[in-house]
Amino acid sequence: MSCFKFLKMMMFCCNCIVFLGGSAILGVGVWVKVDGGSFLDILAKLAPQLKQLVNVGYLCIAIGAFLVLIGFLGCYGAVKENKCMLMIFFIIVLLIFIAQIAGAVVILAFSGLADIFITYIRIWAVKSIKDEYGDSSDITTLWDTVMNEFKCCGFNDFDDFTNSPFYNNSLNKYPKHCCKSQSNCFGGDINHSVMGCYNSLLDFLKTNTKILGIVALGICVLEFQCCGLNNYTDFIQSSYHKLKGRLYPKSCCHDPSSPHCDGFDTSDATIYPKGCFNAVITMIKKNSAVISGVAVGIAIIEMLAMVISLTLFINLFRIT
Template identity: 45%
Template sequence: MSCFSFLKILMILFNLAIFLGGGALLGLGIWVTVDGASFLKIFGSVSASAMQFVNVGYFLIAAGCVLMSLGFLGCCGAHRESKCLLITFFSILLIIFVAEIAVAVVVLVYTSLAEILLQNLVVPMIKKEYGVQKDITQAWNSTMEGLHCCGFNNYTDFKDSPFNKEHNSFPTYCCSSTNNSCTENMAETANVKGCFKQLLLDIQKNASVVGGVAAGIGAVEVSLPRNLAVPLRKERNRSEEQVPWILPRRSFNLDELRIRSQDGWLQLDKDPDGHL
């Protein structure tokens, strides 16, 4: 197998993986949209927690369509060895990479703004749904248990919630003790951190790992297809240059015979003896 064929196969396999991944996300998104109840039964409260902030079904469908289109474009560009398709493919990848960096910068710079926006969405939902909606209650219980936190800000988020009104207490995660009852005084004394602040604290503790993983994903995202396609194109051009010119089987006038070289057309003339 030649180097050209090997690079071409690698490029096609890389984009085929992107295409199949997009198809999986698309199918998952359709499943969540059509039958979200069965999805929650299988994947549990983590998925329910995500559904509090975004419509997971439509998000997965959109992401799947984008990835499938990107993979199809890359496969066609590699198979046809089309410079236009490959440039379009790289341009889209570069746009996605820049968008990821922009989102990361915005999140880091405007963390306080994000906290305010989320607080305005999440806290009213807790006061209205916690203790009534099973999925939301399980999602928050799993979050508080995993992060060792209480509510979005603290225990006060659960005041006047259906759970608080029914049991006249707060979730046990808001107290240091493992008793079944957590009164307001106990929660105030325990002073358990809110989940948003605890999440930020965990991210800061593992900032180097998170940054390294993000940088690695971005580098692979941009460099791998580029490093595959650039040699692919060069090898293709080299192969075309090595193909010899074959004269067609037709009659021609020797006085006007020309051959093509790398520098242009060469005119073949006859000498006085009639030789070329």
Template identity: 45%
Template sequence: MCTGFLKVMMFIFNGAIFLCGIAGLAVGIWVVVDSDSLLGLFDFVENAPTEIFQVVVIGYVLIGVGALLLIVGFLGCCGAVKESRCMLLTFFSIVLIIFLVEVAGAILLFAFTDVVDEMFEELEGDVKDAIQRKYGEDNDMTTLWNTTMEEFKCCGYKNYTDFDGSPFNVLTRGYPSPCCSTPGIPCNESGAHMANVDGCFTKLVKFLEDNSFIIAGVALGIAAIEIAAMVVSMVLYCNAGRKSR
């Protein structure tokens, strides 16, 4: 009776682990795709610190862990049905490794978000310099900035004044269209000032902070299920060992 109940619990936990794997994959892909488009802006900054790109690493870790959880969910169910000590021990070992990776990833994420504001503030001068030298003249950079500003509804690094003195500003006497709230109307200084569109720095910091809470929430949920699944798998492992004697 007790073994049957534990098997049911293993099915429930492994079903939850399978769903968590899907969630981890989805969040990881989202982080990688969205952060790539924003962080690509720093490719044109000479002194951009490598720590900025840690958020992408975290995204790839989530993708890897999510894919592994899908496999583990299937393995745990098979181990419970067959009462295979080998499969149950393998399940326990893999889940334990995943749990430790998640703990390390959470520490990395929170350590990164603690310094993110300070780091991006320090980059402000370098990014503005790159914009004022290249925007409107370097096609790759101009296209990347335009795509990012349109997608995230932002303007410049901090605001529209970042474009002052850029080749685009000198040539058109205006600012990129995302810096103004009214599409189709020339974006001049007064229009950009009135629109007061947030800078991409503000959007990026908010993106990272929001993602950190989402990732932390997913990780905590997965961790709780993993701990419960490890306990149940060890009980089944011990019961299977007694039956084999």
């Protein structure tokens, strides 16, 4: 029984700390959204480097509320010996644990994962053209549709079609998408200005992902001190630009309260010059081991929390 009481005390104390920490974060988030000016004045005196907190008030509210919920479930479940709350606490922590382990694995593999994936796609795409374009109706229709939609030629360029079934069966012709002439498309008729479909797809994504970028970048800017996906020009002609009349949001500025942060001053002294995509990728590659180590450390703590909550849950069943 003494061991049971010790576990109860540990469960209560640890979750009390989580509850208080979550309450503090929640309070900061509410303060920022209700009276950001006074919060910014105090923060400027105590920790000027944290001024960007004013841009993530809602994120602080969400994180704080979640921690308060977790802390409450753990504290109340332990003190009142409530089996239902202890089981809910266990399930939530288990889900977080699984997500963090998956995230740690992905981060460790991230530096090479994208290159491996792109290389695999490239090999498959070129092989499908070399072996089946002009022979398989499905593959031929697929590539014709892609090339017609993106105004491109092959995966890399026109040379992908050399020695393909289409090339061999049509007296060394290339698809019409690769040439200036739509009737006869031989090697001398190739339009070298037509990009490969891989590069064409990248251009398409860069052109049509600004809205998603704007939503995500507001969160990224606090940690990575960046602006836009590539730079501030990503916001030009966006919905934000048309609605607010500014070239960039205040989150792009070194000091959002500065008079120079007027939405038009694009000097490096006023706004962050680097884009968030490169900043995030660089940070992950540079600190992948540290990030994974922290995640594993947190995972160990979560495992202890799960063990304690499950032990209390089982002992309560035995007592009752």
